[in-house]
Amino acid sequence: MTTVPALIVVGVDGTPESDAALAFAIDEATRSGDALEMVTAWDTDTSLTSLDLVYGVATFETEREAQQRAERQQQESLERVLAGRPQSITVASRVIRGQPGPVLVHAARKARLLVVGTRALGSVRAAILGSISRYCAKHADGALVVVPAPDRSRHSTAVGTDQIVPAR
Amino acid sequence: MFDTIVIATDGSAHGDRALQLARTLLSSETARLAVVHVNELVSAKGAVYPRAADEDQRRTRIAAQVTELLDAGTKAELLTPTIRLGGAAQAIADVADSLNADLIIVGSRGHSLISKVVLGSVPIRLLQVAPCPVLVVPLPDTPASPAGLGDS
Numbered sequence: 540m541t542t543v544p545a546l547i548v549v550g551v552d553g554t555p556e557s558d559a560a561l562a563f564a565i566d567e568a569t570r571s572g573d574a575l576e577m578v579t580a581w582d583t584d585t586s587l588t589s590l591d592l593v594y595g596v597a598t599f600e601t602e603r604e605a606q607q608r609a610e611r612q613q614q615e616s617l618e619r620v621l622a623g624r625p626q627s628i629t630v631a632s633r634v635i636r637g638q639p640g641p642v643l644v645h646a647a648r649k650a651r652l653l654v655v656g657t658r659a660l661g662s663v664r665a666a667i668l669g670s671i672s673r674y675c676a677k678h679a680d681g682a683l684v685v686v687p688a689p690d691r692s693r694h695s696t697a698v699g700t701d702q703i704v705p706a707r
Numbered sequence: 708m709f710d711t712i713v714i715a716t717d718g719s720a721h722g723d724r725a726l727q728l729a730r731t732l733l734s735s736e737t738a739r740l741a742v743v744h745v746n747e748l749v750s751a752k753g754a755v756y757p758r759a760a761d762e763d764q765r766r767t768r769i770a771a772q773v774t775e776l777l778d779a780g781t782k783a784e785l786l787t788p789t790i791r792l793g794g795a796a797q798a799i800a801d802v803a804d805s806l807n808a809d810l811i812i813v814g815s816r817g818h819s820l821i822s823k824v825v826l827g828s829v830p831i832r833l834l835q836v837a838p839c840p841v842l843v844v845p846l847p848d849t850p851a852s853p854a855g856l857g858d859s
Binding site: 563677683684686 | 728815826830831834837838839840841842843844845
């Protein structure tokens with residue numbers, strides 16, 4: 540008998556696509572009783588545009604600012620997705636510095652499921668799979684669920700209105 | 708939660724693991740499990756041939772798995788769309804679309820007949836065109852039974 544609850548890890552980055560993934564993960568965690576963990580990758584946004592160089596101004600954020608921005612984004616994602624959903628569920632939060640693909644795969648190494656969204660443009664036949672979901676598909680040790688972008692999904696994953704699965 | 712699940716299988720021994728996982732996702736709420744085996748045909752020398760040399764064995768294996776599911780009380784059905792070489796992912800997506808599926812399950816190696824392939828072209832393509840979430844099940848390098856996915 541296993542005494543360790545199984546774990547679902549979901550990648551959250553504040554986009555509508557990751558909202559759809561988060562909605563799926565919440566529904567699945569509710570169904571299975573598994574623990575759910577949101578994982579958000581962050582890094583400092585250091586950019587020097589040509590305009591900045593002309594004016595001698597560099598735009599950068601401190602590590603603290605970047606981490607706080609990621610935490611805020613993650614929390615907002617959860618609030619958006621939970622609004623209007625019946626579940627009350629405990630969701631763990633991890634905000635980790637690094638590139639999204641490797642961060643997610645590493646966070647999910649002991650997970651039963653890793654759930655990510657994708658920006659694949661379904662209406663275009665030569666669709667480009669989002670680089671992060673492709674990375675996860677290639678490197679994840681466990682099962683991976685890729686949730687289609689809201690505009691491609693047939694189940695109307697508009698957050699806060701419809702659920703990702705047919706309502707019962 | 709899942710009313711209709713599509714599971715794509717190429718009939719290999721590795722596909723069994725995906726089917727095992729599918730069974731753990733079934734519940735009394737699942738109306739049906741559609742087992743999809745794409746019949747991919749290759750044109751050569753004026754005739755058509757199945758893509759895999761051991762296609763007959765694969766078919767037999769899948770049919771037996773579906774029978775087993777039915778015996779266990781699952782509303783399973785076997786679908787074998789026939790297509791030309793290269794359209795497997797789209798065919799699976801089309802089936803999921805027509806059945807209004809809530810989830811597609813596919814092994815990571817897809818239809819690849821090369822054992823070294825980690826992520827086959829069929830699963831990748833399926834992630835691009837699927838109308839619903841896709842669950843990619845990692846498949847082991849060897850036919851030996853791998854560690855469980857968290858289930859005891």
